[in-house]
Each structure stands twice: as C-alpha cells, then as structure tokens.
Amino acid sequence: MPNYQLSHLKELESESIFVLREVAAQFENPVILFSGGKDSILMTYLAVKAFYPARVPFPLLHIDTGHNFQETLDYRDMLVEKYGLRLIVGSVQEAIDKGEIAEEKGFNASRNNLQTHVLLQAMEQGKFDAAMGGGRRDEEKARAKERFFSHRDEFGQWDPKNQRPELWNLFNGRKNFGEHFRVFPISNWTELDVWQYLAEEEVPLPSLYFAHQRPVFRRDGILLADSPHIPRRPEEEVFTTTIRCRTIGDTTCTGVWESTAATIEDIIAEVAISRVTERGGRADDKRSETSMEDRKKQGYF
C-alpha cells in the first residue's frame, strides 16, 4: 500500500480549510477579523485556498485603533488588492470622537480594551453572525479552552463554563436571533507551525516581522517602539537598535524584540529555540492572571 500520510502542516491546513468552509455553509453573513498580524494573514491565506477558484465569500473587518504601525496598514491594503477581498474598517478614533468610549489615562494607557466596543458595534452594523479570528490555543491559557465554533450571547459575551461540547468534526453553529459566533479556524496551530507553514508556502509578510532599525525605549523589561501615541516617563530613554515584532498589535502594547532575524528561516530558528512565548511581550496580557479570560468574556477577540 502506498504511504498515505500527511505532514502535520498539511493536516492542519486541511482542518482549517474544513472549518472555513463550514463557516461559509452554516452562516449567512460571516466576517474575518483582520488584525494585520501573521495569524490573521495565515487565516486569510487559508480562506483563499478553501474557496479557490471562487473568491473568498466574506469580507475582512479591521478594527483600527488609530495607533497602528503604518506597515500594517500598507500590508493590509496590498492583501485586499491581491486577492480581490472586501475590507471594512471600524475606527476606535471615531468612537472616541463621538464620545462613545473614553481614552484610558496614564503611562500604560492602551486602546486595546476600547477595541471591544468598536468590534461589537461593527458586528451589529454589518449584521455579521460569525466572526473568524486568528486565535490559537497555544497562545494563552484561556484560549486553550476555546472551541472552534464559540458561541456568543446577544451581548457578545463568552461563557467559558457553559461552552457547547465539540466532537469529531461536527460543528454546531445554530443560534438564536441576535447571537453570534466567534470561529477560530487555526485553533490547533502553534507559533512554530504558523512560521513553518508561511515559509513553506512562501507567503509574503509585513516588514515589521523582520529585523530592522527602530527607535525604542524600555519599560518594565519590555522594549516598546517609540511612538507619538505612548507618553514616556522622564527616565525612559529612546535609543535605536535592531529589532523585530513577534506579534503585531497596536503600537502601544506590542513589545518588540532585539533580533537580527532577517529572513523567515532566521525567524523559525529563533522561534524554535525561544524560551519566552510570543505574548510575553504583550502588556495587555500582564494586567492580571486572567486578563485574557476577562477580556474574552466581554467580547474581545
């Protein structure tokens, strides 16, 4: 008998494609939550594969905090153009200007939490009944318990103690009026899987992931990019060094890493021997032991 064996990356790809197609089949108006990070890039790329040669049957929704790296926005627009995708932008700045939400104060102020309001509002306005996110179970302990199809009530809340059992490859996307689902097609991928796959498939990536010179400063042991959006304390001095991003979020909460990894192969080598998780530089996760769970319950990604 021939060797009918799939590599783990091909098996993960196949599983994600299956989930993406289930979303298209089970929901009326799904949307991809696009952050500009490698996970949402991977998810978008897998969606292109899942429906080929037809176009991706759902739009991308980007929640723009107004504090994004310019490279993220450029890359997003390039991707949309290349695959003929539809893009919807939800603006945190607009919501602040309208007085719907208030900016956090202090040195560690971040618009990260403010995204939830804009996200839920964009979901309502677009009448989206399923929002796909690039969350992975290996990222964070609350995410380790997340389903592929994750039910949200009419307030967008997650009830981790009352999740629907998910067995085999049978996904239950039934819901009542006003409720929606968060779907995580790349749940089973690890950080290393993502990089290995992106390398194997030669997917172009935002320049932020590769080593470059940037003015930075150090806060609580984490390097942050110098940006007009982050007020510095007097003792925090800016210096220029060679860094890269391991995750890409808002400028205010994304720690950057001293690294000389200039190619995707360098990155894989770096990730493979890394002793700190990629979210180790995320200030938003460090607010408390269960900050991710708390944010997710309210409707965060």
Place this chain on the structure above:
Amino acid sequence: MSDLLRFTTAGSVDDGKSTLIGRLLFDSKSIFEDQYEAIKTASERRGEEGVNLALLTDGLKAEREQGITIDVAYRYFATPKRKFIIADSPGHIQYTRNMVTGASTANVALVLVDARQGVVEQTRRHSIIASLLQIPHLVFCVNKMDLVDWSQSRYDEIRNELEEFTGKLDVNDIQYIPMSALKGDNIVDRSQHMPWFEGSTLLYYLETVHISSDHNFIDTRFPVQMVVRPNTDEFHDYRGYAGRVAGGVLKQGDEVMVLPSGFTSRIAKIDTFDGEVEEVFPPMSATLLLEDDIDISRGDMIVRVNNQPEVTQDIDLMICWFDNTQPLRPNGKYAIRHTTAEARCLIKDIRYKMDINTLHRNMEDRQIAMNDIARISIRTTRPLLVDPYRTNRITGSVILIDEATNNTVAAGMVI
C-alpha cells in the same frame, strides 16, 4: 516529514496527570520561561509548595479557584519526529462529557493508574470511554512506581488486573508502561530503577506508534461540504464539490456514485489551490469535479458504486448525554447532525442505560441525564448515509441538538 498525533489524557487531581503532562512539556522544552514564571508566581501567591504544574492546564478562573479541571484543555508540543496535540480532560464522573469530547478525535488514550491504588473505578471508566469512542491505541501509565519501591511484582499484579478487565474492551492496541512522572522515569528517559521493564518509554511509544492506518482507507466516503461556483469569466462553467475525505482514496478517473440520488459519474479532476492532484485520501480537503452535470448539494456523499454506506432513516446509537438542564425526552424531537448533513429525529426507544464503570446494561432505568451513556433507537426525517462507528469514526458519528436552546445535547455513535 513529521506527522500529527492527537492523544487524550484523563485523570483526577491526585493521580499525577498534570505532573505527567508537565513532564512531557518540560522535557520536550515546550514550557516557556514566562509561562513558568507566571505559574511560579501564581503558586507562591496561593501559598503552595513548589511549582504547581497543574496551573499550566487549568486556565479558567473557576478552575484555578477550585483547583479542578472543568473543561478540556488543549496543549501542544513537538519533537523532531512528531507534533502532538494533547486533549487534557478532567477525570471525575461528572465530567464524562468532557472526556468523551477529548476522546472523539484522539489516536491514543493515556489512562493513568496510581501504582499504590491499582485499578480503581476511574481506571475502568476511562478505559471504557476510550473503547466506546474507538480510540485505536490505549496506554496504561502505571504511575508513581517510586512510591512502591519500583516493584516489579506490584506492576505485574496491576497489569494482570488490567488485562483481565481489558479483555472485555474493544481496543486493538493496548500498552502498559511502569513510570514515575515526578522522577521522570520511563517518560522521556529509560528508568534506571526498573531494569526489569523491557518495553519502550512513553515518549518513544508516542513518537513511533503507527497511526496513519487509524484512518479508513478502504471505504471511499466524501461528504460534500459546499458547491464551489466561481461565476467568473475564467471559470465560467466550473462546478466543484468541496469537502474533506472521510474514508478511502479518490483518484482522477474513478467511477463514483452520488448519494442519496444514486447517479453515477467519473471524477474529471481533483482540484486544490496548489493545482490539480491525482488522488486524495483522509484527512485531506479537496474539491472534486465530475464528468457529468448532476444535482449535488451539501450533505450529499460521493462514494464508490460497489461500496456504499447504509442509506437509512432508522438508526441505532450509543449516546452520551450532555445536557445539564434536561434529561433525554422519550419520543422527543431533536435536530441531528451527521457529516455535513442536518435533519431532525425522533427518539423512538431507549433500549438500556450503560453503567460506565462496569459495562452493565441497565434495562430498568431509562432516565438518561447528564453524563449518562445509553443505547437508543431513532428515526430521522430524511435518510442519512451512515457507517457503523467501528468502521468509520467520521461517517459513524452524530450529534443531537436541542431545537429550543440550540445546545449540543448528545454525542452519538452508530451501531
């Protein structure tokens, strides 16, 4: 090329399951420094002695507060040979439904046995669930051997007891490994304390166990997920059937039958984003194009003419009941999902309830509540295309959904 192995672990607070997982992650260098620091700080805050590795897997607030695992947690690690996905489930009887969930996709089940206690009720329950869910490989991890002085006679005693009981189970491959997760004996490295044990270490077993034949490569089954119609100039008449192979091998040129309609055709082309392929097999996702124009939609199945699943509205199932608010309603109606098909069904008969600790069939008690396992008969509103769960875990499984709450209330396996 490394492949992917999914395994499930089930156990209670004290049998060393968290230590075992912690050991596998730690020794394969899959615990990161910041994770380790975070659980170290959390352990100290709780006033616990040492670092509580269980905090790695107990991610939810309620779990941390109560010191118990409520839900299935997924953990990942890799060695140069394989990538592993652990579905870590709580072992207490009230979480049978989570164990069933974790077991549904597993290639291997690890059942922990405390060498001091030997076979207990929970050991039987976990093994029965592994057998019921048809996990192909079962490993009994006889743990805490350090606490019985690495005694071969104690191990033999436990193994004999296990063998007596596993004779009744329906599992092909059963292994027994004496170990100490705490001391690291026979997990990654061979034990210096138990030279009498000639089998492999746990990690070696997990890295080498043959799993590619866990899929069914004989009976061709391709449930159609959706129809791909680009409607563009370039692909004007393109009509592809997208799905994931659930069984057998499909090749270009194969004569196939579409169920339930019964029309036959040939596979003109197997398409993927990366180009045409000659053949596909489980668990690949692909898009099939047929030579003839046939009306096919989601929920239909592409099979071989001379090898078909049963097309039936009357199905016998073993179910595990999940709903904590209501018991199974005799004569009740539920939505049912099978592969990519959805229908409604009527509960015609509750045949018996199974005692999950002894395999005893109770014909008297037909009250099926949360975590109960029962055999039932149903009738569906339209024919489903089913195989026995024993021959195909994908085409032999269903879920029942309460139409009022939309909750998944039962998992079912076709008999």
